[in-house]
Amino acid sequence: MAAIKLLSCGLRLYASTRSSSGGAWSKGGVSYFSVSTHRHTKFYTDPVEAVKDISDGATVLIGGFGLCGIPENLIGALLKTRAKGLTAVSNSAGVEDFGVGLLLRSKQIKRMVSSYVGENADFERQFLSGDLEVELTPQGTLAEKIRAGGAGVPAFYTRTGYGTLVQEGGAPIKYNKDGSIAIASKPREVRKFNGQHFVLEEAITGDFALVKAWKADRSGNVIFRKSARNFNQPMCKAAETTVVEVEEIVDVGSFAPEDVHIPKIYVHRIIKGEKYEKRIERRTIRKEGDGKIKSGKPASNVRERIIKRAALEFEDGMYANLGIGIPLLASNFISPNITVHLHCENGVLGLGPYPFEHEVDADLINAGKETVTVLPGASFFSSDESFAMIRGGHVNLTMLGAMQVSKYGDLANWMIPRKGSAHKIMDKCTFPLTGKQCVNRIITEKAVFDVDSKKGLTLIELWEGLTVDDIQKCTGCDFAVSPKLMTMQQVTT
Structure with a gap:
């Protein structure tokens, strides 16, 4: 048992506790605080x-x-x-x-x-x-x-998950043998702060x-x-x-x-620990001359278009979080005339290129579980600190891949899909939502759209040789066309 001494105006109060995990309670108008029995490691x-x-x-x-x-x-x-x-x-x-x-x-x-x-x-x-x-x-x-x-x-309130199954409930936690849902997630409480909705998380x-x-x-x-x-x-x-x-x-x-x-x-x-294997999930290395995309098959050209256009989103001094795949590859085309600080949610700020063979370190990976390096001035921190940077608005740009995006900026990219669609840009996502009205710009191999959470999409760039009708045929929703519509830009290499 641990005894707590409370002093107030010369009055000594003692309270014994039985809890080893900490906590607080009140009795007879007196507050008591339990403490851990932990003394020495x-x-x-x-x-x-x-x-x-x-x-x-x-x-x-x-x-x-x-x-x-x-x-x-x-x-x-x-x-x-x-x-x-x-x-x-x-x-x-x-x-x-x-x-x-x-x-x-x-x-x-x-x-x-x-x-x-x-x-x-x-x-x-x-x-x-x-x-x-x-x-x-x-x-x-x-x-x-x-x-x-x-x-x-x-508990705390967060914007993350509002308007998705996280907040609405109904996501499967356990299935029956016949495939029906035995246990589903429960709806979360929602409150509004400064005009925005927040979800209560325990x-x-x-x-x-x-x-x-x-x-x-x-x-x-x-x-x-x-x-x-x-x-x-x-x-x-x-x-x-x-x-x-x-x-x-x-x-x-x-x-x-x-x-x-x-x-x-x-x-x-x-x-x-007696021994450590320190297995590397994605051992990714580079060789001299790596870092440039080599055109070849049509699929490569499509991927290259998106990467080279995405690279134009970087600005000097920007702090940017990049998702795995195409967003991360876009970092290979950051102009040498600007400095962009790459942020990684597993706790890295200042990501560098993939390592040479002799630089591989199992304790240094990016969010895609790939081996990486860091640049001078980089820092390491915990995952909760990393997401505080994002949630607190300290990161200037987040670039992600997506399964689907709605015309109002809803994003679907992390939960198991329920049903599919021929389109990736739609009036309403048919996949479970990751985020509500969180997308500001959409870059595809054919076009670039700006997103307004109330007005919807505006086509601002078009790949050379394509028409607005071509884009409409492969887009699952209506969109406006910018009066300043231009040919889709590409970073020069």
């Missing part, structure tokens, strides 16, 4: 000993981004304990034979709370067959839910957090390496018991106090 030599009290049905936060920064040894230990019925909170589901995917394969996970699960076919089979419950959550919202949980904030806390860091000192302070900080850092703070595996344990004072990423107050147990 414990060091373990056997990872199984460090996780053996994770019981069936526990909620476990598992750090990492894809396969970068995952707690390999602790996942292996959890496989040995055979704890089952777990709720696993993880940004992704790993791959079938590594990471969180191993816990899925052993059927130890009952429910996944994730934002991206596209690399694991076993996950898909279990979900569609009704053997696995899944809460798909926008990545930035997931990071903030964890951050809020660690800060003792029970915080996430866990019974345990399994975290991968780089080094710990013998007092329990922890530091991370490069982009391996990602979801690990906020998860350290959001669990009743945080277990951290590190590559090295150093003496107190080996790193300066101002260099500590996670203070020891958040760290309950530490284990030095």
